[in-house]
Amino acid sequence: MIDPTVRRIENLLRSPLLIFGGGGLLTALAFVVLWLLFPFYRDLLSHPFWFPVIVMAVMLTLILTSTAVCILFERKIAGFTQDRFGPNRVGFWGLLQPLADGLKFLLKEDITPRHVDRPLFLLAPALALGVSLLGFAIIPWAGEVEWPWAPGVRVSTQVFSLNIGILYLLSVGAVGVYGIVLAGYASNNKYSFFGGMRAAAQMISYELPLGLALLCLLLTTGTLRLEEIVEQQARSGIWYVFMQPLPFLLVLVSSFAEANRTPFDLAEAEQELVGGFHTEYSSMKFAMFFLGEYAHLVTGSAFMVALFFGGWAPLPFTSWLADNVAWWAMLLKLGIYLGKVALFIWFFMLIRWTIPRFRFDQLMRLCWLSLVPVGIGLLIGVALLVALGWHRHWWANLGLNLLVLLIMLWYAGRSKTPVTGRQSDLPPVPA
Amino acid sequence: MRDEDVIEISEPELTAAERLYLPQIFDGLKTTVRHMFDLKRRKEIVHQYPEDTRQGRGTLRVSNYRGVHRLNKDPDGRVACVACFMCSTACPVHCIHIEAGESPWPDREKYPVKFEIDELRCIYCGMCEEACPCDAIELTPHYELVGRTREEMIFDKEKLLQIYEETKHIKPRKNPPITDYGLTGGQSRDVAQPNVERKV
Numbered sequence: 001m002i003d004p005t006v007r008r009i010e011n012l013l014r015s016p017l018l019i020f021g022g023g024g025l026l027t028a029l030a031f032v033v034l035w036l037l038f039p040f041y042r043d044l045l046s047h048p049f050w051f052p053v054i055v056m057a058v059m060l061t062l063i064l065t066s067t068a069v070c071i072l073f074e075r076k077i078a079g080f081t082q083d084r085f086g087p088n089r090v091g092f093w094g095l096l097q098p099l100a101d102g103l104k105f106l107l108k109e110d111i112t113p114r115h116v117d118r119p120l121f122l123l124a125p126a127l128a129l130g131v132s133l134l135g136f137a138i139i140p141w142a143g144e145v146e147w148p149w150a151p152g153v154r155v156s157t158q159v160f161s162l163n164i165g166i167l168y169l170l171s172v173g174a175v176g177v178y179g180i181v182l183a184g185y186a187s188n189n190k191y192s193f194f195g196g197m198r199a200a201a202q203m204i205s206y207e208l209p210l211g212l213a214l215l216c217l218l219l220t221t222g223t224l225r226l227e228e229i230v231e232q233q234a235r236s237g238i239w240y241v242f243m244q245p246l247p248f249l250l251v252l253v254s255s256f257a258e259a260n261r262t263p264f265d266l267a268e269a270e271q272e273l274v275g276g277f278h279t280e281y282s283s284m285k286f287a288m289f290f291l292g293e294y295a296h297l298v299t300g301s302a303f304m305v306a307l308f309f310g311g312w313a314p315l316p317f318t319s320w321l322a323d324n325v326a327w328w329a330m331l332l333k334l335g336i337y338l339g340k341v342a343l344f345i346w347f348f349m350l351i352r353w354t355i356p357r358f359r360f361d362q363l364m365r366l367c368w369l370s371l372v373p374v375g376i377g378l379l380i381g382v383a384l385l386v387a388l389g390w391h392r393h394w395w396a397n398l399g400l401n402l403l404v405l406l407i408m409l410w411y412a413g414r415s416k417t418p419v420t421g422r423q424s425d426l427p428p429v430p431a
Numbered sequence: 432m433r434d435e436d437v438i439e440i441s442e443p444e445l446t447a448a449e450r451l452y453l454p455q456i457f458d459g460l461k462t463t464v465r466h467m468f469d470l471k472r473r474k475e476i477v478h479q480y481p482e483d484t485r486q487g488r489g490t491l492r493v494s495n496y497r498g499v500h501r502l503n504k505d506p507d508g509r510v511a512c513v514a515c516f517m518c519s520t521a522c523p524v525h526c527i528h529i530e531a532g533e534s535p536w537p538d539r540e541k542y543p544v545k546f547e548i549d550e551l552r553c554i555y556c557g558m559c560e561e562a563c564p565c566d567a568i569e570l571t572p573h574y575e576l577v578g579r580t581r582e583e584m585i586f587d588k589e590k591l592l593q594i595y596e597e598t599k600h601i602k603p604r605k606n607p608p609i610t611d612y613g614l615t616g617g618q619s620r621d622v623a624q625p626n627v628e629r630k631v
Contacts (some may be wrong), residue, residue: 002481080467084477350467354459413447422442 010412016092017258023095056159059136063298066223068098070294074349089342101287108283108399111114113188116280117170120186125285128179134172138165140227142333143234144313144327154325156336158227167216169303172208173258176296177203178259180267183289184277196277198360199260199267205367206257206264212375213250217307220244220391225236230311241308242316243397246404248308250375257367259293301344303338307349314336362420379403381418486572494603496572497555498500500586501594503567503604508594511567511604514541518559518568526552527559538622546588550583566605571598 012018039335044050072087072094076260102282112121142157157188177200184196217240221229233239241248267277279288305311312333314320321329356365381400382391390396448454466472478484503511514531517602529620530545546552578584586594594602615623 077467081463081467083469083473085473085479088479153491247480336482350463351456354463357454408451409447 005170010019013090014092014379016087019092021093021424022238043239044147046147046153046155048153048155051145051155052157054139055157056137059141059159060133061144063133063136064297066298067291067294068102070154070291070297070345071080071101072097073345074294074352077346081350085412086152096200105284110285110399113280117186117188119335120182121280123290124179124186125281125288126179127182128176129288129295131172131176131179132136132292132295132299138168138226138348139299139306140230140303140311141337142330143231144325145327145350146233147327154228161225161227162224165217165224166307167224168215168418169299170211173194173296174290176206176258178288179221179292180277185240187277187280189280192279195279199277202264202267202363203258203260203270205364206254206371209367209371209375210249210258212372212379213247213254214307216247216375217244217397218383219379219386220397226306226311230313231322233310234313237241237313237319238394239310239313240315244401245398246374246378246401248321249305250259250371251304252376253371255304256348257363258350259298259348260294261293263358264357264363266357267319270366297345297348298341301341301348302337305340305344309340310353310367311340316394322378358420361426365421366370374404374408377407406420460545462586463587467608491572493572494513496574497557497560497570498572498574499550499570499576499594500553500559500591501571502546502570502588502591503595505567506557509536510542512543512546512589513539513565513567514543514546515564517564521558521562523556523558524551524552524554526550546591548586548591550576550578550584550586564624569602569605571602573598573601 041054044054075097076086076094085098090096090100113117137159138161140156140158144156146152146154180203181196181200184193184199187193187196217229218224220240220243221232223229223232229240229406256262258266278286281289310316313322313333316334321333377402381404382397383397385391385400452527478488478536505511512529513534514529516529516531519525519527519529526549528545528547529543529548531541532544536541536542545558555570560570576584620627620629
């Protein structure tokens with residue numbers, strides 16, 4: 001039935017030997033090359049300027065690869081939650097699927113319709129992807145390293161230590177809205193325009209709870225620099241998720257909305273607006289939107305891990321690797337950080353297949369009528385704590401969060417309608 | 432519709448914890464995570480086609496699966512169809528085209544000179560099988576149809592009879608009432624027992 005040659009090729013591609021053997025071989029080759037070239041770049045590694053550049057190059061490659069792997073990851077997780085396997089034909093466990101998808105996108109016919117606004121049409125996907133990748137500059141991957149051949153010189157694995165760290169990330173996220181708005185506008189198509197406007201309104205609205213929650217965190221930590229926040233958590237052992245769980249929740253929900261992820265993916269849902277803002281895009285441009293969404297996801301996860309889950313710190317209530325600057329500790333910390341980011345990405349994808357989508361007015365009501373008041377309440381509370389001087393104590397912060405939660409529950413118990421409003425709250429259809 | 436016929440239903444009220452959405456989300460996550468780590472159930476449900484098929488597992492019910500059609504032959508080797516046009520009339524999408532001709536055998540008036548079914552147009556509903564009085568057209572359990580052109584997928588009489596030869600051991604032919612459910616050995620009743628008085 002199937003051509004035997006084709007079947008043989010397929011079985012070869014699917015064999016674990018090819019995937020893991022080939023992957024292992026390539027990794028071994030890379031290590032050998034790095035080992036052989038070591039004397040040439042040894043001094044670059046301990047140079048305080050060039051090492052972050054190397055980190056940037058490595059991390060960019062890693063992030064772009066992980067964005068591509070997210071495609072496979074998403075489909076595998078979708079399959080597993082739905083009692084089926086995801087893609088497993090292309091390589092063992094589907095590991096060559098990103099390659100196949102990338103080839104498909106490259107070889108597909110790239111259509112630019114005649115009715116679109118050309119410059120903006122071509123700019124939008126580039127903006128969506130490019131801006132999402134800018135956020136990685138300030139993430140502290142593994143703290144500081146002291147290489148054995150250059151004692152006393154500490155180089156940081158953070159690409160650039162900005163003194164307005166968190167603010168930079170917020171602003172970069174805001175520029176990401178442009179990509180989607182331009183896509184919707186330039187498509188010259190009613191439904192794409194609607195999708196673009198909805199996505200823009202959603203992303204801008206949810207930046208408010210994000211900012212408010214981050215302000216609460218900022219008042220507690222006292223610094224905007226991400227590496228100092230991670231160091232505080234690693235040193236004291238108390239991660240900020242234990243100290244301030246409600247701001248974490250606000251940041252989590254806002255990250256879902258910023259990344260246009262279910263349950264907030266109304267702008268790109270197929271059932272809603274055909275393709276939403278990316279209806280008119282095909283092939284590589286379409287791929288760039290999705291890669292941009294996944295890059296946003298990875299950035300958001302990395303950000304949340306750094307702020308709330310201790311970044312590279314291994315365990316919650318110990319300060320195990322906090323002061324260790326050896327090179328092997330750096331690799332361990334990097335591994336821990338990436339592991340936590342992977343767990344977050346898994347959680348993002350799991351939620352996609354668990355919760356139904358919010359309707360647009362429900363989305364807006366949730367933001368403006370629930371999350372923003374909670375954020376403001378938390379902010380007032382933390383400001384009070386700062387005024388009293390208790391903001392560095394974990395019990396004060398936790399107590400405040402519990403108090404706000406109780407107030408929320410009491411207020412929620414008072415009225416009978418859900419926070420996202422009822423169908424009857426919508427304006428009546430004109431007769 | 433009277434006013435008293437209208438029943439007013441309002442949406443159910445949510446409790447305070449429910450209105451935070453978080454408990455239900457956790458509940459949903461429990462279900463999703465449970466399914467995610469259930470490898471046994473996944474292996475049991477999923478067919479890794481084409482190595483693992485429904486026929487291979489034995490879960491395909493051969494007696495009534497609606498796959499590709501075939502034209503049955505009676506035990507003498509003749510085509511069982513009498514070109515009565517009942518199947519093409521019953522077909523909802525008009526995919527059966529028959530041309531009738533005078534049959535060379537004494538026990539039948541007509542036989543199909545041309546019998547074509549457009550397999551791509553067919554919706555595999557089985558109405559033709561239900562309509563046929565001679566159980567001449569049957570749907571087999573074979574579903575793996577591939578063709579390179581649309582013309583290739585219009586099956587003519589020879590192709591349908593060939594399918595019969597290939598599938599008669601998987602799904603044996605039904606015995607139609609006109610042969611007294613097989614008791615006459617394949618001839619129609621009027622030929623085998625001509626002088627019997629029948630109500631039908």
